[in-house]
Amino acid sequence: MATYLELKAQADALYQQAEELRDKERSQAIADIREKMANFEITLKELGLDGKRASAKPAASAVKTRKPVAIKYRGPAGQTWTGRGQKPVWLAELIKQGRKPEEFLI
Known part of the structure; x- marks a missing residue:
């Protein structure tokens, strides 16, 4: 039966392998996407992107401004x-x- 430390070492090694594979596959996916975008002359704007990373917060301009309330x-x-x-x-x-x-x- 394996000990906790042995299993933890195996888990760490597997995690490291998974991260390396992810980085490699991610790089390949990016290259494939760039190639297809170039072949079909697709722009970021056509994809609804402006070249900036998407954020969870709405744009500041999307916030409605309120009229000042009259003094009573x-x-x-x-x-x-x-x-x-x-x-x-x-x-x-x-x-x-x-x-x-x-x-x-x-």
Whole structure:
């Protein structure tokens, strides 16, 4: 019966062989693809590629931009708030003092 270390050494050797074969076959596959592309005058653009590696992230230009939201509230010191999200500190403090948010509507 083989020991753990012997099996691990065999596995490492097989992994190394597999990597070498993969590299060799990959090189041959690339050469075959290049040859076919040249024979048929196929461009990367025709394949939907631009010569850069594909990424999982969408292009920055694909992100939609939002319109700015109109300001609804203005504080005594000129602070502003759109009315969306958490109340700003300045408004929360004024409410604690007994003031109403409606007083600061624009």
